[in-house]
Amino acid sequence: MRVGDSIASIRNICAGAVLATMSAGAQAYAGDDVIPSVVDIPSGWFWQGSDAVERQYAYQIDEQVYGHDLSRRNRWYDIEGDKWRVHLLGYHIGKTPVTNDQYAAFISDTGHPAPEMSRDDWNRQGLIYNYDTIQPFLWSNGKPPKGRGNHPVVLVSWQDAEDYVQWLSQKTGKTWSLPSELHWEKAVRGPEGTFYPWGNIFDPELLNSGDRGPFDTMPVGQFEPGPYGLYDGAGQVFEWTSTSAQAGYRMVKGGSWDDRGCGVCRPAARHGRPEHLKHILIGFRVMYRD
Template identity: 65%
Template sequence: MGLATMIIISLQTPAALADSIQTPEMTVVPAGWFWQGSDAIERDYAYRIDEQIYGQDVAHRNRWYDSEITKWRIYLPQFEISTTPVTNAQYAAFVKDAGYPAPGVTKEIWDTYGLVHGFEATRPFTWKKGLPPSGRENHPVVLVSWQDAVAYTHWLSEKTGDSWRLPNEAEWEKAVRGPDGTFYPWGNIYDPTLLNSADRGPFDTMPVKSFPAGPYGLFDGAGQVFEWTMTQQQPGARIVKGGSWDDRGCGVCRPAARHSRPEHLRHILIGFRVLRVSSQDK
């Protein structure tokens, strides 16, 4: 081995490898106070827009939004969070390098979930030979469980030398919503032109950054895909946030909205974004 080769190898520190593994683009959320959760006024608005769209009060009767955190002001230190949900291309680097199973689910497992979507709905999102479906490289990755998302963060930590994890619910909500407690990233009035939801279509994931950014510069925090968080609702279940391309209304697309899903679930509506832990938080 020549000296030049040895020098090149010696320079391949974890940090130097970051670009080669498609490290997610990051956004800094500054330290400070923000309004988390919802009050009766916001929840009533969510129920009313859902009823207007669906022509029934099923959301209100089932008290979908009553479990939201009561609105309060909370301080968070500065943190970095990925600007978009993790994409198929970014996740593919993990699958290739780590030999990790590609996103997918069998019909037998899917049928045990008891979801409204039939197994055929998963086919457009299923990877083949370790590669994402053609043309979807810049779409959010889906069909990943909470454990899969955590495995990706562990891999990023190993490859970059930084510490990575999923955001907790408060971090996710501040990053998407901003400090002022608005119902949506853009304000208090629902606007279906500002997100990927079933109000306008295409009834599918879309390339990230297809809609305007939120208060801190994050994209796709409302609609597009639900996102896993670190926050545990109950043993074996984690909070997901953000709503999806399959939702109308869109009360569930508000950053304050929350519900849990089993950690093992691989769903066509759920992806994730990541947080890089600062040195003082390690």
């Protein structure tokens, strides 16, 4: 057996174990129709950002898993700034990231380019993943990959996500948008400012990350929801926000199925990515105000 075949076999075994655990555990979220379902986030205060204790914890768990201090040396989490109280008016935000099926309705209705990508276009982005890695995520003839309708849509740029919310606004008569970093963070972590949606200790059993597999996206809503009822706020896929990181970059939040540790999966973690980027680790969710 080749090394690649051996790794694939191990990953398949892990994936099966994860799905079996999900079936035996909390009831999975069943999914929505074409229009994303939302949860209501009440007006009020919440703790945004992190303090030195949380950042130290994030660096330590990264070092334990990866065996090096790259995140600390590059000061990845220092940009989070000190924890502070923020008041936001109420709003409604997607219960899950937008799925392939939901995005397919937009593609069908508008003729917008689907998440298809040539080898040259992918390689031009300069990412560490080779083109073969992205095959399971690629659409074909405007259709999502078979069996992945309820997975988060990926390989979408920030502008693709913006175009989707404009279509959704026209479709529903509501003014949808991408959440700002603040709106996203409050919705995911709740008002108390915990390190993760479930508390202050990282638990790989509570999210889709690279710590336990299946080393891929999963159907949305397979883990317990956060304080306000959101699913997949930690792990699964990074999510585009409306918040600018620097010229031509936007903040993405939440970590992904490929991250281990998972310091970057904390709601306070901040990560800027180019607006034009189409990545297998990045999707989005949507929100609107009354």
